[in-house]
Amino acid sequence: MKAYVYVSLKKSVLDPQGKTIQGALKKMGYKGLGDVRQGKYFELTLDGELTKSEVESEVERIAREVLTNPVIEEYRYSLEE
Numbered sequence: 001m002k003a004y005v006y007v008s009l010k011k012s013v014l015d016p017q018g019k020t021i022q023g024a025l026k027k028m029g030y031k032g033l034g035d036v037r038q039g040k041y042f043e044l045t046l047d048g049e050l051t052k053s054e055v056e057s058e059v060e061r062i063a064r065e066v067l068t069n070p071v072i073e074e075y076r077y078s079l080e081e
Contacts, residue, residue, distance in 0.1 A: 001045075001046045001048065001050070001052075001055050001079060001080065001081050002043060002044065002045050002046070002079070002080045003042075003043070003044040003046060003055065003059040003077050003078070003079050003080075004041070004042070004043055004044075004077060004078050004079075004080070005041070005042040005043075005044065005059065005062075005063050005067055005075055005076075005077040006039060006040075006041055006075060006076050006077065007039055007040040007041075007042070007063070007067055007068050007073050007074070007075045008037060008038075008039035008040075008073065008074060008075075009037060009038075009039070009072055009073055009074075010072055010073065010074050013072045013073075015036075015037050015038060017038045018035070018036040018037040018038045019036070021036045021038060022035065022036035040067070042067055044059065044062065046058065046059070052079070055079060056079070059077050059079070060077075063075045063077060
């Protein structure tokens with residue numbers, strides 16, 4: 001089973017890298033751009049021995065304890081069998 005974890009800054013946290021990307025895109029002539037926020041993406045392959053609820057529990061724990069800084073970041077994930 002695979003887990004796809006998306007980590008991004010909380011909306012209340014300034015994103016200077018996103019602002020830099022936004023400025024660069026505007027200078028390059030891209031139009032209609034409102035806001036840019038950057039983040040991180042992880043693909044985790046989990047052992048087939050785990051049940052779906054065990055996988056969800058492990059992915060939650062990994063994302064919360066290792067992949068994110070809970071003070072400034074939030075995460076979401078999806079699973080694929």
